[in-house]
Amino acid sequence: MAWDTERTKRLLLEAATAEFSEHGLAGARMDRIATSAGVNKERIYQYFGKKDELFATVLATQLRETMDAVPLSGTGPAAAGDYAGRLFDHHIIQSTIPRLLFWEGLERGAGAAADAARIEYHRVKAERFRELLPGIDLEQAAELLLTIVTLVNGWPVLGHLDTLLVVGATGAPGDRAAARRNVIVRSVEVLASAAQAEAAARA
Incomplete structure (x- = not known):
């Protein structure tokens, strides 16, 4: 055989x-x-x-x-927030990417940053994200995307900080994942609106 x-x-x-x-x-x-x-x-x-x-x-x-599982779609700050929310949902179900990226940062940071294939992958992703927010430049898109990835990836691997800081310190009840998702989505929408306004002011 x-x-x-x-x-x-x-x-x-x-x-x-x-x-x-x-x-x-x-x-x-x-x-x-x-x-x-x-x-x-x-x-x-x-x-x-x-x-x-x-x-x-x-x-x-x-x-x-x-x-492929979490495509970029739509335009405007709401689309940016929606992407962040869907990425958060994906990572709640499948925490592999956040864990692998944190391990990579700890163990291969400099080497990964010099990887031409990875740089190209992220350039393409930033270009696609830029299309969500007409008017912004590539640097703004990359900065916003980095913010989304940092916020979203933090939850699966730093959940204990939520227990310490929010639940433990304030006694906040309820579904913490849903509350955190809402904070991330709203934050991204505000930042996306600010980026478009800044780009318009420069035009």
């Missing part, structure tokens, strides 16, 4: 995604990934290279899937 290469790659990527999300780059183990996938460890090196190369492949795959 012929070896199903694509299936093997998929199994390895799924196992590696779970492993890196849980343990980061330094703490992940290739033997655990292979065992979880039910595949010989040598297949990992054959298909994906060394551990840091596998991590990069996992993250790139997750970023593409997230971009």
Whole structure:
């Protein structure tokens, strides 16, 4: 029976995604990934290279899937807020991207920032985001997008701070995820409106 290469790659990527999300780059183990996938460890090196190369492949795959799952749509500040809200919802259900990005920042920050493919991915994303807010320039779009990503990605990995700062310090009741989502959406709408007003004043 012929070896199903694509299936093997998929199994390895799924196992590696779970492993890196849980343990980061330094703490992940290739033997655990292979065992979880039910595949010989040598297949990992054959298909994906060394551990840091596998991590990069996992993250790139997750970023593409997230971009497809949470598309940019509409125009105006409300569209920017809507995108932030939908991205927040996605990360509540699937916290893999925030966890991987935080691990990357801790363990590969400088290297990731010098990755030409990642730079191009983010340039394209910033250009698409710019289309939501007619009149703003690419730097404004990138700054707003960075703000959204920072706010949204923080919740899945820094939830304990919410417990300490909001729930613990103020006794705030209710659905904290929903409350936090509303704050993020409103904040992004205000910032998007300010960016458009600033761009119009310069025109």
